[in-house]
Structures are given as structure tokens and as C-alpha cells.
Amino acid sequence: MSDNKKWFSLNLSSPKKQSTGSCGCGKTSGGCGSHANDQISDEDFDAAVDAAIGDERKKDGFDQVFDVQMDRRTAFRKLTASLLIGAGAVSTSCSVTTGEDAKEKAQIDWEEQFKGNYKLMTDKERNATVERLVRSYQLRKEKTITMSSQNAEEDVLFGYAFNISKCQGYMDCVSACVEENNQDRNSQMEYIRIHEMKDGKGFKFDDADDNYYHEVPAEGHFYMGTQCFHCDNPPCVDVCPVQATWREDDGLVVIDYDWCVGCRYCMAACPYDGRRFNWSTPKVPEEEVNKNQHYLGNRMRKKGVMEKCTFCVQRSRAGKNPACVEACPTGARIFGNLLDPDSTIRWVLENKKVFRLKEDLGTEPKFWYFMD
Amino acid sequence: MIKKNYIYILGCTFICILFSCKHNEGEYHNITDKIEAESKNYHGTSISSEQLLEGIETIEITEGVHTFLIPERKSQIKSYACTECHTKPLRELKSNDTIKKAHWDIKLAHADLNTMNCITCHNGEDMNNLQSLTGNSIDFNRSYKLCSQCHSKQFKDWKGGAHGKKVAGWAPPRASMTCVNCHNPHKPGFDTRWPAGFNSQKVKERE
Numbered sequence: 001m002s003d004n005k006k007w008f009s010l011n012l013s014s015p016k017k018q019s020t021g022s023c024g025c026g027k028t029s030g031g032c033g034s035h036a037n038d039q040i041s042d043e044d045f046d047a048a049v050d051a052a053i054g055d056e057r058k059k060d061g062f063d064q065v066f067d068v069q070m071d072r073r074t075a076f077r078k079l080t081a082s083l084l085i086g087a088g089a090v091s092t093s094c095s096v097t098t099g100e101d102a103k104e105k106a107q108i109d110w111e112e113q114f115k116g117n118y119k120l121m122t123d124k125e126r127n128a129t130v131e132r133l134v135r136s137y138q139l140r141k142e143k144t145i146t147m148s149s150q151n152a153e154e155d156v157l158f159g160y161a162f163n164i165s166k167c168q169g170y171m172d173c174v175s176a177c178v179e180e181n182n183q184d185r186n187s188q189m190e191y192i193r194i195h196e197m198k199d200g201k202g203f204k205f206d207d208a209d210d211n212y213y214h215e216v217p218a219e220g221h222f223y224m225g226t227q228c229f230h231c232d233n234p235p236c237v238d239v240c241p242v243q244a245t246w247r248e249d250d251g252l253v254v255i256d257y258d259w260c261v262g263c264r265y266c267m268a269a270c271p272y273d274g275r276r277f278n279w280s281t282p283k284v285p286e287e288e289v290n291k292n293q294h295y296l297g298n299r300m301r302k303k304g305v306m307e308k309c310t311f312c313v314q315r316s317r318a319g320k321n322p323a324c325v326e327a328c329p330t331g332a333r334i335f336g337n338l339l340d341p342d343s344t345i346r347w348v349l350e351n352k353k354v355f356r357l358k359e360d361l362g363t364e365p366k367f368w369y370f371m372d
Numbered sequence: 373m374i375k376k377n378y379i380y381i382l383g384c385t386f387i388c389i390l391f392s393c394k395h396n397e398g399e400y401h402n403i404t405d406k407i408e409a410e411s412k413n414y415h416g417t418s419i420s421s422e423q424l425l426e427g428i429e430t431i432e433i434t435e436g437v438h439t440f441l442i443p444e445r446k447s448q449i450k451s452y453a454c455t456e457c458h459t460k461p462l463r464e465l466k467s468n469d470t471i472k473k474a475h476w477d478i479k480l481a482h483a484d485l486n487t488m489n490c491i492t493c494h495n496g497e498d499m500n501n502l503q504s505l506t507g508n509s510i511d512f513n514r515s516y517k518l519c520s521q522c523h524s525k526q527f528k529d530w531k532g533g534a535h536g537k538k539v540a541g542w543a544p545p546r547a548s549m550t551c552v553n554c555h556n557p558h559k560p561g562f563d564t565r566w567p568a569g570f571n572s573q574k575v576k577e578r579e
Contacts, residue, residue: 188573344533
């Protein structure tokens with residue numbers, strides 16, 4: 001290998017001499033795969049990776065965590081992460097002085113730490129984690145929330161249409177969205193952006209103002225909203241290294257906030273600036289917390305995870321319109337089931353001149369724009 | 373013989389190439405194909421708006437191929453029926469004294485006076501109903517029929533669902549707001565106003 005390479009490569013397949021077989025982790029079976037991988041050939045390595053990942057695809061929640069071939073690095077990382085929680089759990093459960101509540105809290109934290117990816121959980125496991133989260137909130141804040149783990153309904157594919165000749169730029173949608181989805185009030189994170197564009201200049205997002213504050217609609221301008229477009233071929237999902245984001249059967253692109261590692265690849269991959277990152281711990285005043293929640297939707301997030309518009313999954317799967325649609329005073333936002341031939345969204349797609357942003361990328365967003 | 377094999381292999385390669393030119397792993401080439409194909413066997417969903425519409429009085433209307441619900445209007449008008457006050461014909465109720473009378477605050481800001489005045493829509497002889505341009509009676513519950521006389525483009529979009537809002541959810545049965553649920557018929561335009569909020573953090577982030 002030449003030395004003037006500008007990037008660092010792992011060089012996993014180099015025929016270097018390797019130690020005899022004992023390894024630091026001290027395990028004799030299953031657990032430590034590092035020495036096996038260090039000196040094998042390309043094909044064997046690929047096969048091993050394939051085998052490991054292929055297996056993971058079939059595994060569900062708990063198995064996925066416990067029954068994996070783990071190398072030393074991952075093992076240490078997982079152990080340190082779990083150590084604090086474990087220590088807490090042990091100390092509280094063994095202690096005679098701590099109350100029942102503290103023990104229960106520790107138990108919940110323990111189980112939450114080792115739960116699997118939501119996408120791979122069975123319905124029972126999904127219910128269990130939702131119940132744990134509700135109970136955890138109850139123990140900590142003494143408030144009762146309702147959290148749903150409702151799955152995608154059959155024969156439903158959500159779609160959205162935005163009338164750019166109706167939008168007046170009032171931004172009622174933006175504030176309704178923040179309230180509905182428990183977004184961080186400190187960083188003023190917003191899923192929706194309303195771009196104020198000059199008439200006759202086309203869609204120039206660079207020149208558009210998405211944070212105007214003057215009487216609207218302003219003379220000679222039109223308004224165009226953007227948010228997550230819930231692409232049918234979402235690039236953000238492809239790049240996620242831990243599969244913490246995926247497309248549900250009803251077309252919603254969702255995130256498991258507990259599985260997200262916060263690498264922000266998806267943020268870079270999204271061509272529409274649809275994703276947001278929690279740089280700080282999100283804070284919502286207790287009395288403003290929307291207590292009607294969904295695991296994949298507006299439940300409280302933590303620091304360092306991605307989030308975005310979910311078409312208000314907690315509302316849309318219950319038959320309601322997303323908060324932005326309901327809040328819009330001009331009727332510029334149309335939402336509905338694309339598979340229902342009698343739905344209004346279908347009428348819009350079939351009878352109005354609709355277009356989408358960056359259609360040539362092949363992302364197939366399910367968010368159309370139209371004019372009167 | 374060799375030539376035959378050669379042609380055979382070439383043919384196979386060609387067919388392989390032909391079929392490998394599919395969109396990566398998806399079943400459909402684009403979303404339109406997907407919608408078209410998957411809605412062929414649409415049997416309806418278990419999600420319904422009925423629960424959300426509970427407590428909202430609606431009437432069913434059929435316009436062309438569209439049948440849907442709109443909110444009932446008469447029970448929402450504060451002083452309906454109009455004939456409770458309008459017991460006499462309008463010209464007898466009129467007077468020239470300066471005291472404020474009923475409806476004093478209504479200023480018509482809808483088209484101009486060459487096009488419209490009160491009696492374009494109201495009938496002095498039959499105050500409980502509206503009237504069309506040709507003098508036919510129109511029920512207050514179906515006031516959209518009045519609007520659609522001029523606003524035919526908006527009417528077409530509203531029927532289909534491109535204009536206006538839904539009453540509750542997206543799911544069937546469809547219940548759409550009618551014209552007067554959003555527009556004041558005497559002043560149907562929307563005012564300019566300040567946006568709902570201003571993001572001060574966004575300004576800082578972009579400094």
C-alpha cells in the first residue's frame with residue numbers, strides 16, 4: 001500500500017502476523033470476534049459481516065442486543081454505557097433504604113437500556129416499551145401521559161399537498177407544529193419553514209427569507225412551506241448506519257429516538273433540509289407538554305438525537321389531520337390517503353397542476369405543490 | 373455451431389441487461405405507479421372520522437360526482453329565524469332616524485356596488501332564505517350555491533377538495549367546511565397580519 005494516501009484505511013485484510021489467539025476480553029466462546037476478523041481474507045471477512053448482519057435482520061428486540069457477535073470495542077462501549085445504569089439498578093434494588101419508586105425507576109431504566117430497535121420489535125415488545133416510558137414519566141414528573149404504539153394501517157399511504165397561491169405566510173402552522181410535537185423551546189427548533197419568495201423570480205431558496213417578521217402577505221411575494229416530504233425512496237434512511245430511521249408501510253419516515261446515535265448522516269443526506277438535530281436537551285414547560293404521544297412521534301426526545309416532521313403520526317394514525325393542516329387558516333394544506341380514490345388529496349393530484357421539489361433526484365417525495 | 377452459440381450468449385446478455393435496468397430495489401418505478409397499483413384493491417380502512425365529527429351537526433350534499441358533508445349553518449346563526457324580527461316587509465322597517473338599528477355594523481366589502489348590494493343575496497320579502505341572481509330561493513344551509521354563481525373556479529376546487537378545509541380528520545366520511553365557515557360573506561377577503569411567531573434563535577445561528 002502506498003504511503004501518500006490522503007485517507008486512513010483500516011487495512012483489515014493485510015497479511016500481517018497476528019497473535020496466537022488469546023484476546024483481551026477474556027471470553028472463550030462467542031463473545032469476542034476480534035481475533036477472528038483481524039487476519040482473514042477479503043471474502044471471508046465479507047462473508048462474516050454478511051452472516052452477522054444477515055442474522056441481525058431476523059432477530060427481534062432483546063435477542064438483537066444480547067445474542068450478537070461482539071468485538072472488544074463495541075463490548076466496552078456497551079458495557080460503559082450500561083455500567084452507570086446497572087450500578088444504579090443494583091445499588092437501589094439491593095438497598096433497604098430506597099423506596100419502591102426508586103427501585104421501579106432503576107428497573108425501567110435497565111430494561112430501556114437493553115431494549116432493541118423499535119423497527120424489529122414485536123407488537124408485545126412495542127407495548128412493553130411504551131408502558132415503561134409512560135410509567136417512567138409518571139414516576140419522574142407525576143403526570144400521566146398517553147403514548148401509542150399504533151402501527152401503520154393497511155391500505156393507507158399518507159400524502160400531502162400545499163397550495164402556494166393560498167399560503168399567506170401567517171406561520172400558524174409553525175407554532176401549531178411546535179406545540180403539538182413538544183419541540184425544544186430553548187433552541188426554537190421548528191420542523192416547518194415558510195419561505196417568502198419574490199414574485200417572478202422562481203423558486204430561489206437562497207434568496208428567500210424563511211424568518212421574516214412583518215405584516216403578511218407582503219406585496220410582491222408568495223409563500224412556500226417546506227418540511228419533511230416523507231420520500232418514498234428516502235436517502236436519509238439509506239445512509240443511517242444503525243437503521244434508526246425507516247419508512248413505515250403507510251409512507252411515514254420515522255425515527256426511533258432511542259436507537260439513534262446522533263451521527264447526523266441523515267441530515268446531510270436529506271436534499272430538502274427536512275431533519276433537525278437536538279444540540280441540547282429539549283425543554284418544554286410542563287404545562288405545555290402535549291400528553292397525547294406516539295413512540296415514533298412527539299414523545300420527549302433527548303439530547304443528541306435527530307427528529308423531524310412525522311405528519312403528526314400520533315394524530316394521522318388516529319384519523320386526524322396533522323397539526324399544521326388543522327391550524328392553517330387559509331386551507332393551503334391538504335392531507336389524506338393516497339390509496340383512497342375518493343380522497344381529496346387524490347383529486348388534487350389528478351386535477352391540479354402539481355409538482356414536487358427536486359423530482360429529478362428520484363427521492364419520490366409524497367409532498368406536492370400546486371397553484372389555484 | 374460456434375456462431376450459433378455466440379448469438380445465443382449475446383441474446384442472453386441482452387435480455388439480462390434489459391431486465392436489470394430496473395429502479396433499484398423498489399417494486400414500482402415511481403410513486404404514481406405505486407399509488408395507481410396499490411389503490412386498485414382499495415377496500416377502505418378501519419380509520420374513520422365519524423368519532424371526530426360527533427357533536428358537529430352536518431348535512432350531506434351532492435354536487436356532481438362529489439357527495440360529502442358540510443356543517444349545518446342555521447343553528448349557528450345567532451338570530452335565526454330572521455322573521456322573528458323581520459315581521460314586516462323591509463321598507464316598512466326602514467326609517468330615517470339616527471339611532472343604531474340591527475345590522476348597523478355590517479359594511480359590505482364584497483365586490484363593488486355596481487356588482488353587489490344587500491339584495492343580491494338577501495330577499496326583502498323572504499328574509500329566512502337567500503336568493504339567487506335569478507330570484508330563486510336558496511336555503512341558508514346551502515349558501516355555497518349562492519357563492520358558486522360567481523366563484524365557479526373556487527367552487528370546482530372546493531367540490532374536489534383543493535379549496536378549503538376539512539371539518540375534522542382526513543379519513544372518510546369526508547366533511548368539508550363550507551364557504552362561510554372561513555369567509556365572512558360580507559367581507560370575504562383575508563386581512564394582512566403579523567406572523568404567528570419570530571424565531572430569534574435562527575437569527576443567532578446564522579450570524
